[in-house]
Amino acid sequence: MRQQIEGSQAVARTVAACRPQVICAYPISPQTHIVETLSRLVQSGALTGCEYLNVDSEFAAMSAAIGASAAGARTYTATASQGLLYMVEAVYNASGLGLPIVMTVANRAIGAPINIWNDHSDAMSQRDSGWIQLYAEDNQHAADLHVQAYRLAEEVSLPVMVCMDGFILTHAVEEVEVPDAEQVDAFLPPYDPRQVLDPDEPVSIGAMVGPEAFLEVRYLAHLRQMQALATIPRIAADFAAVTGRHRDGLVSRYRMEDADLVVVALGSVLGTLKDTVDSLRDEGLPVGVLGITSFRPFPLAAVGEALAHTSRVLVLEKSLAVGIGGAVSSNVRTALAARPVPTTTVIAGLGGRPILRSSLDTVIRGTLAGEVPDLFFLDLKTDLVEREVARMRAARRSGPAAENILRDVAGVGDPHAVGRPR
């Protein structure tokens, strides 16, 4: 049934339709509405056969998920930002053990400075964690990806992170057809674990592995992700057969025909990009958009093929790889290794900074004209940066940078004062 529904609730109801047996919940904005809704569904009896654990931290959430999954239960958790970082040790452990946990990451910035708004810093920090990472473009996509995530995770025995932009998607009310239990049942078979803690067939899981076999175990993790490159499109096609909703599982192409410049991006910003490109196309500018849904495994071949005829690439990134620029760009450049083309990295939307159509329009035109540097920070307020740099140059004890900049933004305090009164 199509309905106007908040993204978090759409995801929660979709997850419920997947019949998770153990849900590990710990609050953190902006994913809280998801676990709140699931709590209500379990407590009211709408979702049966499910244990809902209110745990004491994200580290405990992922750890409990590990235990539940290893004991043969379909398992779900959700987190964001600091929460994802707090559970990192267990995140790597879950993938190392090959446990098919599904986790929603409601993408949010990482502090310091503390910031609750959207960007991709959290999920990007886990790109090498061994988890499959799928990025949702809109709330329908987010809901649908969760069903596919369970099928994928259980088929390849790897955990899957479904990344959806915090607030922009989680808190947005839009039209979504929430997959119902019948559709999900037709698509998602019951969980049949590859390994399980069973007194009738006792196994040891989690033994120490030394130099004699560690490489091989790690290689196997890579191999399974490479296999997932073929599994993801097949699952997307199967899902389309059940629901009638088809999206390419790995990448999405928009107005790529004869595009001289392709903008590559992940997540909800694709919508704004498509609108921007539409108006540029109306003017006859040859611009297209390539969305990456599967960031891990990274679809090198699909990206390389999609960009085979373009002469310039702009990668729009919602996270900053400090010290080099962009993580997505590095991956896109690898996909272009056989036919390198100029690639511009544009860092945008950090900490919830709105990515405006007008800004995108300007940077795309500038890139077409060859006027944008290889690494560009969209809508960077250079005057604020320069003032803080000047303060740091003027005095050793220039004080906390974030707070100085906030004072400048608010226009309070003496802009010429440096340091603190002694």
Add this chain to the structure above:
Amino acid sequence: MNERVRFYQTGSFAVRNRLLPVVDASVQSDPGRSNAITSGHRACQGCGEALGARYALDAAMRAADGRVVAVNATGCLEVFSTPYPETSWQIPWLHSLFGNAPAVASGVAAALRVRGREDIRVVAQAGDGGTVDIGMGPLSGMFERNDDVLFICYDNEAYMNTGVQRSGATPPGARTMTTQAVGPHPGAPFGQGKDLPRIAMAHEIPYVATATVADLRDLEAKVTTAMALRGARYLHVLVPCPLGWGTPGHDTIRVARLATESGLFPVFEAHHGEITTVTPIRRRVPVTDYLRVQKRYAHLFGDPPATAEIARIQEQADRTIRRYGITEVTV
């Protein structure tokens, strides 16, 4: 794995008091007992933890009719038991991380509950580091949710697996590699450290008990009691470490007994936060009897001896005896 194991001492008087009726005999003396941790592991000679874990898990196996899942924190027990391709575990066993065994066990218990397999019981185990330090948050969470897990801490009072560093369970005055026997205040500082059994009791969970490897029959009995209950249960077992304590391997039992007889380690049970039994001391000894046999305290007995520090440790023992109302057995 399905090979029938013969235990050469079982059924004999070597592992049980011949005056006891067979029903009261130790689980270890039973020829039909499980063999949760089989021989061949890489624990040091005289390892208190290996001994305690074997008695505890076989007792749990008997109580659960062979249906036990074990979750293990990183540490000595995890490392010495699984030098793959060999494993000592004849029961399903899961090791995830150092600090998360309680939460992993909660997850296992939740999965078993939802799958209608509550006949399978969950035992989680860790050393003192994995319990009182790095695993404390998840452990407290598991306690307050009253998850159906028996958590056993094998307390050897320091990080032994990494080469003897101080933990929150290291007693004052003890030498470790991070509280060395140098300077004006050698060894671990006074006035620090955690008493986890009392912290566990503050959660008012169904069962908290302490035991030592000096009284293995008592350890088995407490595991049996714990297994008869549901919800969060905590067992804190003192397991001397010959390497870290600087004691001969053949003295493990003796040192553990001196820990209780000096009053430093109270042996008791508590139900829902209320102490229900306290094991009396058979023959009370001064703490020096306990300290002197361990090289980790050797700096207290130099020339001149550290009388003030020894007196403080004696005060601690006296206080513990008063707190628990430990009585002496009069024969």
